[in-house]
Amino acid sequence: MNTEELIQAVQAARHAAGQLALLTAEEKDALLQSFHDKLLEKREFLLEANRKDREKAKEYGLSEAMTERLTLTERRIEEIAEGAAQLIRLPDPCGRTLDRRTLPNGLQILRTTVPFGVIAMIYESRPNVTADAAALCLKSGNACVLRGGKEAHFTNAAMTEILHEVLREAGVEEAAVTSILDPDRRLVNELLTLRGLIDLAIPRGGAGLIRFVVEMSTVPVIETGSGVCHTYVDKAADLAKALPIVINAKTQRPSVCNAMETLLIHQDIAENWIPVLFAALREKGVELRGDERVRAIMPDVNPAEESDWSTEYGALILSVAVVDSLEAAIAHIRKYSTGHSECIVSEDREAIRTFMNQIDAACVYANASTRFTDGFEFGFGAEIGISTQKLHVRGPVGLEPLVTYKYKIFGNGQIRE
């Protein structure tokens, strides 16, 4: 695929976006229902394509974990289909009137939600993203340009074929879902600089991919970032709450971005509580790394290096520091936070208020596990990732941020004096 062909493909997606934007909620939901049904119907077709990708996995030198991510099973296909069906139950994000005003001269101004137009999704080897992204874009009336990893080439091609069948049967232009299957990396660079043709780019994947997209792109990006999440246990904490919160935040699913990486403990409770807590964490298989004050209490704990405080382990490792005060905890978090999810455990309402106001993060918790930062947990019914930037959407990204708005202004001859 050369540059001209890429531009033609994106222009076709743009043309299809015009058609998608005019579909009713019922028509969009019918597309999702048809996609759901066809995914189940064409299970064998998808599994066969996926087998081809897995045969190539060794050739590409994929790790076991990456091959695992790439793998489709009957069960996973059902889950993907279920994901599309769940979107049917959500309200249409388009066509909502956000506000309405009448100017003194009689002009009526309506602010109404509308699709972005063309959304580019850049992702890695998980083939379910192809289905998720397409379904979210269909529901929000956007055309999508999908660029997955070459490791999932055959699966992505098969998924795209199913989506095209869904669109064709409904009389919608197939370019509404456009997959860029040519593995040439230059195409991603070109895609991300098609200002005026691509309205929004969303990277989904590891920190490296996200950094690449943010640095390369000249089209607007929704950035989903990494999480170095902290929990601060205050001197006024109820330790019967603190213990399960800390264990849950670290161990319930350590590989995800809302898991805790650093624990801060007020000095007044450190000496008595740390031995109890550490025993419980070790029982769960957690490796502990402490600052000097922690190691004064527990000499067998390994020292935390400076780099530990800014590391997203994504594993059963926890760095722990003892702090003098609430203010010292806030200063530590301000220094090392990635702006994802931060928690205070305390029964002191004034301390909670101070923490909530002074911590600059997407989600600030009092007395709960940071693991709740999730679109489904928040009741959004969908999730693309957790935004750690502040423009347009912050925290869990559901369906709603996939629309923008326009002003519709109704007059009867008004001119400006």
Added chain:
Amino acid sequence: MNTEELIQAVQAARHAAGQLALLTAEEKDALLQSFHDKLLEKREFLLEANRKDREKAKEYGLSEAMTERLTLTERRIEEIAEGAAQLIRLPDPCGRTLDRRTLPNGLQILRTTVPFGVIAMIYESRPNVTADAAALCLKSGNACVLRGGKEAHFTNAAMTEILHEVLREAGVEEAAVTSILDPDRRLVNELLTLRGLIDLAIPRGGAGLIRFVVEMSTVPVIETGSGVCHTYVDKAADLAKALPIVINAKTQRPSVCNAMETLLIHQDIAENWIPVLFAALREKGVELRGDERVRAIMPDVNPAEESDWSTEYGALILSVAVVDSLEAAIAHIRKYSTGHSECIVSEDREAIRTFMNQIDAACVYANASTRFTDGFEFGFGAEIGISTQKLHVRGPVGLEPLVTYKYKIFGNGQIRE
């Protein structure tokens, strides 16, 4: 100023942002009142600094128009002060609860508006932007890093001195308003890539500056774009409304982005109306450029080149085409629109509905001049520019888009199962 000094300056702004975010609405309004008063009090000091810049204007080879923009007068200083005072009357954009939900497990989730943190403003030679930007950032609780053009160096330095005095007297860290006065262009490049230190960059100026910022920046940008605005006069138009709308959209202030650049006329009304309309436009000094069908009716009109359809003249020039139908008008606008402001003049409600739905622009008008696309006209009480991107804010940018939000989550020991 070397890289390290720039980073230190931005870190100081970031520290000050923490203090600003905690100010009450009353405290922020008191800062604005003090700024207003000091601007008037220190008129002479500002005029003297401005004289130094104007002396250098010839050395820099500034055009007369640019020197005019650079010039402060007593009257302009009063207007700038009045702008700051007007912000006092607007509600505080911070601390608003956008929504509130309680999860089945009892977790209470509040979504509350908060400042971005540090906003970088990159602009050209107008010294009033220094005051406007600082005032808007103070009202919205943001620290700002200001980078104006070297042509206004002395005026910007004097304005910053006044702002620092305002902050100092109120006990607010001076770095809340940080001006980068060193003219080295490398500093702008570095500023725009300080991810994690700068939360948002806003360019204010011509198309070249905006393109530069969008292409260079790795921090999120609010892009204010150019306007190739269209008016389509339908066959069902009331021509008694169409004539003043067209004349107003083109001639009331042709240099601004919401002025009309292209007029599309339905073929059924073209022959009779064009002579009347063109006579009225020529009386206002408008140079006309027409397609072949226009020139068949008015042979003395110069031909429009292909490039005319995508040119923002910013002057008393208008390109005119005759179209077959509403659909042809929509297709033309889709091809050449910059997504700013587009208008249909028609009494046919179905035609208006189709135009409103199918045109992808920040502001879509029926039967009114496009000149109304303006933050003050829309009743926002402030304006930074007109956003022609779709992320975060579209159309006139007032005070509200200068805040983001965070989730505050209150629990009593909830953990994830």
